[in-house]
Amino acid sequence: MSALRTAALAALCGAAACGRPEPPSVAPSPASSTARDVVLFLGDSLTAGYGVDAEEAYPALLEERWKAAGRAVRARNAGVSGTTTAGVLENLDWSLTPEVAVAIVAIGANDGMRGQDLAAVERNIDAILARVKAAGVRPVLAGMMLPPNYGEEYCRRFAALYPRAARRAGAALIPFVLEGVAGVKEFNQSDGIHPNAAGHRRIADTVAAALEKEGLP
């Protein structure tokens, strides 16, 4: 851990040395040792809050609730609409900064909807969880499900890989993040697939409950 921090420090100093008087455009992580107080949300359009405002997506809602409860915890929304397990895996370095304490991984739906090879998906999820753990961050895996039109077999195999992966990594599992939201008219936008603000509130409930059970954050 300290090696990583030293490396980050060195990189920053290096950048500052060969750079210019202007402040770097990417805000560096605080150089001094800080408390790990960030809950990182990795995921796709569901996490990013496609079709709703940033404050209405469930990560921001959770941060509000934690603040209201007096917890000094921040949420970092690293959701990217349209991304897949491969995308999250590739770009973990950007997100796994020293302040991150917990990482909630809600990914794979896009892989499924594109009919990807499920073994590859599972491998990616394994790799993500491993990297998270290696960074000293507590992983939480959100189980996903596909809409039934993808066929019973494929849907079943897809849903089954999450509990397996969570078990292998020793990560906590949120059984199904869209419980009570998927397919319900009132909680979804007109495309029928992305939750609206009310849907996100419901998702926040689900996630908060699951995290509490694990004693998180």
Add this chain to the structure above:
Amino acid sequence: MSDALLALESVEKSYPAPGGALRVLHGVSLSVGAGQSLAVVGPSGSGKSTLLGLMAGLERPSAGRLRWRGRDLSPLSEDGLASWRRESVGFVFQSHRLVSVLSALENVLLPLELAGVAPGEARERAAAVLSALGLAARLDHRPSQLSGGEQQRVAIARAYVHAPPLILADEPTGALDADTASAVLDSLLRLNAEKGSALVLVTHNSEAAGRLSRRVTLSGGRVA
């Protein structure tokens, strides 16, 4: 006949018309000698203007020929005729036919310029002729700014300026009132006497005809 300037031999002229060709001149023969003045008279429709036009080579006869100083003019092309006219003929139309965009002086300059006379000399000569006709004050006027008599006098000046041996005038006073006509005629005859050119004057005015040395009467396209 041998010293005739211009000789017509049995000249005929017909025009196409609805209902067959219209013959205007029937076998006209006459000649003009150097320095002679000839009046061509006759009732209207007798072919006087046509005759004059033929004499100037402005049209070709349907039959017969014209000789200039004995030389047959028929083989000449239009350009050849034009070249001949440039040196030998001055024509005064019935309606002045001045170039409307040129001033009086410029109109009179034309024949000289066509003959290739140097600009300075041409200008002098043109101005002189116009002055002789009493138009010294009108040199820069456009035809539309001149009275009928003045227009005609400019036309006369134009015919004489290059001192051609033959002047052909087609009823130059036809459109003028009696006094003006008389004045114009006077100018014409005086200038003619000065220059010594042969003059063929088409007129229906017998008094005018009387002032010329010879007279030819046309009737029905024939010499009476």
Add this chain to the structure above:
Amino acid sequence: MTRLAARLIRRRWARLLFLSACLAAGSAFLAAGDILLAALGGAVASRARDILGADLELSSARPFGPAVDAALAGLTAGGARATSVTAFSTMLSAEGPAGVPRLASVRAVEPGYPLRGTVDTEPPGAIARLFTGDACLLDAAAARQHGAKPGSRVRLGALTLTVAGVVTRESGRTLNRFQLAPRVYMARALVERSGLARFGARIKHERLIALPPSREPESAARAAAAGLEARLADPYLSVTAFSDAEPTTRQALGRLTNYFTMVSLVTFLLGAGAMASGLAAFLDEELETAAVLRCLGLTGPQTRSLYRTLCLFVGLQAGVLGALGGWALAAAALAFLRRGFGLELPASAGLDPRAAAEAVLLAAACAWAVSEAKVRALAGVPPLEVLRERAERLPPTPRGTAALLAAAAAAVYAYVLWKTSSADTARWFTAAVTGTSAALTLGCLASLRAVAAAARRPGLPLAVRLGLISLARRPARSLPFLFTLAAGFGLLGALDLVRHSLAKELAAGRAAERPELFLVDVQRAQLDAVRGLARRWGRGEPAFAPLIRARLAAVNGVAPARRPVDGLGQEGRARQRMLLREFNLTYADALNPSETLRAGAFWGPGEQAGLASLEEGFAKRTGLKLGDRLVFDVQGRPVSAVVASLRAVDWLAMRPNFFVVLPTAVLEKAPQHHIGSLTVRDPVRSAASTASEAALPRDSARSDAFRRALAEAAPNVSVIDAGEALDQVSEVLAVLLAALKGLAWFCVAVGLLVLAGALALGSRERRADAALLRALGAGTRLLVGADSTAFAAAGLSTFVLGAGAAYGLGALLAARLDVAFAPDAPGLAALLASALLLPPAVGLGASAPAYRAAPLETLRREE
């Protein structure tokens, strides 16, 4: 009176016919343009309908309720046809343990599908088999993927279906509906048994509607769509009219229509101008006749009425000729287009009596308007003035001319307004025409001054001097002459330049060099491998760009918070939406070939500062400008950037392009994936191809090999194939291009006609002058020399003024049509060379009889 008029008309029929012809040409073009555009519009519409597969599409993520059924019942009662489609994605596999499930896009249809266009299959007619058993149709890609052919069996959900055929060509694909997956058709009745449409399934419900035939299908469809939207008022329901489904061809047709309108109007104006000058000259020559008639006892009003009748006759004749000519022209154009392309153009354009009547009335009104002032003057000049030859021509009537010009401007405005329904366009066009005319008039006056000055120079040969004088000293005749020439060539030049620009853009829209394959979700680690594969299998250099998702956290220190929508107008709401949504950022250190810098400065390689370059349309819509300080939230981490430049992007180039670009050093470490575009298919079958060639099978072997290699190297990368959709658009654009080219030729023909008209002005006088000079002894060389000088001077003036007008007006027109102005130097040079050479050629030709003939013959003839 009528007898007198009839006699005058008979005596001068040739002249009057020519005058009518000038206007008739313009009139014919107006009429033909209308017919042609309607036919083209109809054909493009029918093609667009094919692309959508219907006139209207209703779609929703939820099943339709009774309200929708009721609304549709209303339409079907009026003669419309409707069909339902259920669409969803699923995993399809060949039957048997070796079958690998792959993503497929299912369209579950009912008998009668498609309402518009076709689904062609191998074997033919297989679509009917969908409804007689458990059958399906696969598209070519699906068949290849699963190694299936007619008779094979595939598993789809709980169903096992027999493949009835393979789809070879189908409607119902649009550019907006890129399919990631190959298509499968099945009967809608089977969906329930498949078990795939249970609660929670992601299904798209569609109702497709074909409206009964109407004169204007586009507006009918839009009206029906609007009606449905208003009636159903369901935010979860989306209604699309075919006219909005395929923007490229619609946009192209819209631009073409505007261009056609302007061209026809310009042609009409040119014809009207030629006719006006011709009528003016004609009336001048009637001066003596009119004077004589007045002396014989005809009153002023009677004289007016006589000549008014004559002019009206010219107009009516022009209108009739124009209507007939327009109909013939349109028929010829349609035949040409139909033969060259596979568009469904109407067999013949019927001669619409209403349009014909319109043409006749318009022409008559025009003829009356341009001559009225002169007719009045003609009747008012004192006869004796004329007979005394003091009045050589009708006095110019400043008030009359001014009134006429004002009326002309108003008429132009009204006409454009009527045709384009846009006051803005009408205002602009009127201003452009008026401005150009004024500029040209001043230019012509300056030319005349220059010619007069040249005539005064000492030492000029006589022929040259006479020629220049004849031009300079007759301003009343020379000015309209020069103006008509300059305006004619200038306008034609402008139209040609714009046509060239428009054609270039249309061609770009259909370039087969445009990439048709798009790759998404290429991870950074995979980039080199994927790029290598793209280079190996594709043609030309593939284009890749990184894509980073972000949100805008702050603008100039203030977060773009959501404000209550009531306070905002539509633009404000749109702006808010744009600012609050997720952005796609990219990084680069140089502009790519489809970008142009518009404002500010773009950075160079190695730039470290936080800068941003915005696309200009995006900047306008969001209200962001140079110097704004932006903070982006890139997955929870802030990135600052100052807006340093604005860019224009050619979206038609189909490269990956972005609204917001940042320097490489700033974003290269951010989470990203790459998108790319490449061309695989054969570019030879491109710009020159016709419909029949376009039906050739595409280079699928290459495409397949590429996809297989890609799937192995980077299985997560998705490939979107836009090829077929592009093909269909391409065909339509090809037709429009051909129409444009034909148009160019017509304009040339009209231009020549107008030129001849202008040169006919005063040819009588020229011939009489020539005869007079010849009577004075001028040789042919002098006569030819004088006229050549005059015409050469006119030609030079036309060249200079015409070039200026062509370029200036062309740029204006192009800007108006929203087309990049691409001046075509060779075309313009050719046009202007003819401006320089044609006047002398035609003018000398017209005067030629006088050069050779005996003077009195000429004088007699011209009397």
